[in-house]
Amino acid sequence: MGFNLGDEFPNFSAKTTAGDIKFHDWIGKDGWAILFSHPADFTPVCTTELGMVNKMVEKFKALNVKLIALSCDDVDSHSKWTEDILAFTKDSKFDFPIIADPKRDLAVQFGMLDPVEKDSKGLPLTCRAVFIVGPDYKLKLSMLYPATAGRNFDEIFRVVESLQLTAYKKVATPANWKSGDDCMVIPSVKKEELATLFPAGVETKTLPSGKEYLRFTPDPSKPAKK
Missing domain, CATH: 3.30.1020.10 (Antioxidant, Horf6; Chain A, domain2)
Incomplete structure (x- = not known):
């Protein structure tokens, strides 16, 4: 399916490494959110990406932005993988949730599936999507990256600063x-x-x-x- 800029992002329910969430409630009143997907747990580029995001949580928090990741792995896989991420980055705490979507329900709804990258069963994996959602729960930005290209989260932070300037100034x-x-x-x-x-x-x-x-x-x- 996918969404257009300005569409209200669905108030979906999901299981995450931080427990069950309802998306709009999780964002909270007057907050911003970044939902970003990765192809699979225990993979090299994804490990560097989520490690980088974990180091930037406080920077995003200063802009009133929450971060949440998603892939087609289950909660148990996500939780075990975060141990590897922390070992790689030498951090002591993993500070944002990862959504489990093993049935690919959300990936299909959000238009996140990569037609090229597939798992061992031949099922498509999630691409590297980025969705920025504003305080009105509407989609402010979307980006899609191929599995081979790690994202620049400094650029994503810069875009949030730009979006907020336009919204307020x-x-x-x-x-x-x-x-x-x-x-x-x-x-x-x-x-x-x-x-x-x-x-x-x-x-x-x-x-x-x-x-x-x-x-x-x-x-x-x-x-x-x-």
């Missing part, structure tokens, strides 16, 4: 933006609103077309420079 972020860089005023903001909404100032680029659509302003989430 009426700005967009340009190519290669990182937190603290100048942002762009969204086109729907009128010229007469600029001074009120962006007290740090707005620089409008002069273009051959004469159209004033390239409008830059300092990152509004950061303290104003003196």
Whole structure:
């Protein structure tokens, strides 16, 4: 099936390494969530990915973001695998849940199955999907990676920062933006609103077309420079 941006993400029930959950209740009020799948437990790239996410839990928590993983393995497999992940990363605690989906019900519902990667029984595995869900429980971002390409979770963190700026501050972020860089005023903001909404100032680029659509302003989430 899969989902489009702006669709409400299902309030599914699932068994996880942290017990049974109802997704919206697990996110909580006004929270953000990242649901990401991996092909299989006890595999090399997946071990590095979940190890990296485990190290970033506190960073994401500072943005009010919860993390939860998923694959077609069962809870017992997930729990045993986390011991390997912790041994690899030399961490003492595994700090986010992993959803068990052995019947592939959620993988089918979410459009996560990889037609190329299959298990020993010939059944398709989950691809490396990423879903970011906002406080309104709507899908804000989705990405699909092949099994061979490990994800860059620094990039996923950067995208969350961008999404939250757009949600709260009426700005967009340009190519290669990182937190603290100048942002762009969204086109729907009128010229007469600029001074009120962006007290740090707005620089409008002069273009051959004469159209004033390239409008830059300092990152509004950061303290104003003196």
